[in-house]
Amino acid sequence: MPRRSWVLWAAATLTAAAPALYFWAVSILTGDDGSRSYWSMSSGSCLGWDIYDQVSPWASPIKAFPLFSYDGAPLIVLGFAGWCLSLRSGRAGPGRVVGRCVAVVLLVLNLPDFLLPALDAALGPACTQIWGPPELLSWQIGRGLYDCLPPVLVLFAVRAPRRAFVRRGAVVRTTAAVLAVTAVVLLPAASAPPGKVSAQWELGCPGFGDGTVKGSSATEQRFLCVVRSHDHRYGSGLERWDEVSDQAVLDQGRYLCALATRHGGDVGARAVDEAPQASLAIALPSLCPAVARAQQAEEDRRQAESDAYVAREERACAAHPRHRPKIRPVRQRRATFWTEFWTIEGWEDGYEGNPPDLLKDLVGSGRGALAIWAADEAGSACVTVESYTRRPPLETRGWDEVVEVGYESPSGSLQLGGGEGPTLKGLTTRGPGSYRVRVHLRGRELVYQVPYPPPGAVELLVMVFPGTAKKPVVYK
Incomplete structure (x- = not known):
């Protein structure tokens, strides 16, 4: 068995298994298995990505087969065994065929991972963005x-010798061995995804201390907290960005910020929405002043509209004539x-x-609880509440x-409220005990007839007075 071929077969096996062995050793020493998750969104069409998108669905299941684990090391060992058996039988030709088949299979599976992104990188920045962060x-x-x-090493291992082997000196052999070992050790390390992924306490995310990360501003740290789901105000983070390195996330955020700034800070602009980094838009106000200003302006506009709407409704309610009770109430x-x-x-x-069920879809009562219809799902009502010591006409x-x-008051502290409006307290006049609640309504038909009823369309008059009767009464 030629020593050169044996060394090349061994180098091929070790080179294939080296990345897995490297990360295994790192995981034992540091607890970090080296795994990182990335997420990219593609827009447009690029040749390399389009081919990769078609090839990867059938290539991935093949790579998951045990024979192709450890980057094909088991397949290389199997090919080496076939090559050895062929040599021992005195027929080198079949062994070379086996070795070349092993090499071709591995090249077919691995070349797209190298050639296709390289092709898109040569086509320009627009295509490189499809593959995710630059790193x-x-x-x-x-x-x-x-x-x-x-x-490639397997192909060299099964190649027929062209000339007689010349034994090299000890210095040459030692140098070659050192270079081979260095390549095997350093190349897997270089292939690991670079960049630090800071933890919550390092970033100073809400609830995790003051932070220890150096070299990044407070705004950058807030941005990373939101992206990595560490900012509790957003509930959950952005899927698959939480393990991308700090620098890569910031680079992508700055790129998206520049894109949004060119569109007036509008993250809903088409160019921003179709960008590969568009999923970072929810966190962008923490990093991008233009987006923060645009969103604050939009929030101010909506608040002004809401305030104007509330003011219109309140003016309409105030314009209704005040109810004139037939007997004097304790409170109105x-x-x-x-x-x-x-x-x-x-x-x-x-x-x-x-809340209790409503009678005639208007009012319902229970012990310590009262419910009164006021709107077609959402809206406002002009309410007058009157409290009496005796039954009003x-x-x-x-x-x-x-x-x-009927209403049973367990504590004598009935209060009425709804949504963002006021709360009226002290509706009962004689403390705990039995009461009657009479509800008057007008405007329901108008609310049901038009999608946007006029301000003050619904009017309610609620009378609360002592009474022991339990049976509900529908007067109209």
Whole structure:
């Protein structure tokens, strides 16, 4: 068996297995297995990426086969065994065929990982962005090139000698061995994804201390916290960006910031939305002043619209004539109530959060709980609440619906509120005990007829007075 071929077979096997062995050793020594996750979004069309997108679905299952684990080291060992058997039988030809088949299979599987990103890199920046951060592209090209080294060594191992072997001196052999070992050790290390991924406590994310990261500003650290899901205000982070190195995330964020700045800070602009880094847009206000200003301006505009809407509704309610009760109430109060879930709620301490069912879709009561219809899902109502010490006269004229129900007050502290509006307290006049609640309504039909009813369309008159009757009564 030629020594040269044996050395090349061994070098091919060791070179193929070296990355896995390297990361295994690192994981034992540092606890970091070296794995990193990257996520890229493609827009447009580039030749290398398009081919890779077609090739990878069938190549990935093949690479997952045990024979191709450790970058094909088991396949190389199997090919070496076939080559040895061929030599021992005195027929070198079949052994060369086996070795070349092993090399061709590995080259077919590994060359796309090197050639296709290199092709897009040659086509220009627009195509390199499809492959993700620049360091990821460099890593993929370097790793793809490295993965092609074992099959090349196999080809050299099975190549028929062209001339007589000349034994080299000890110095030459030692130098060659050192260079080979250096390449085997350093190339896997160089192929590892570079860059530091800072932990929560290092970045000073909310709830994790003051941070120890040097060389990055507070805005950059806040941006990284949001991206990596460490900022609790956003609930969850951006999928697959949390393990990309700090520098790569910042580079991609700055690129997206520059793109958004050219569009007035609008992250919804088409160019920004279609950028490969578009998923970083949610975190961009932490890093990009133009985006922060644009979003603040939009928030101010929406707040101004909301304030104007509230003011219109309150003016409309104030313009309604005040109710003139037939007997003097203990208290009479008016307010504009808001709801996003059809009703306004009445409750007493310890009885919150359990609204009763409505009678005639208007009012419902339970022990310590009250619910009154006020809007078609979301909207406002002009509410007048009157508290009495005795039963007031019935009023149905001018009202579309009038319903009265019994109410049991466990503490005598009934209060009425809804949404962002006020809370009216002290609706009961005689402390704990039995009461009646009579609700008058007008404007429901108008609300149902038009999608945007006029301000102050819904009016409610709520009368609360002592009473022991339990049976509900529908007056109108």
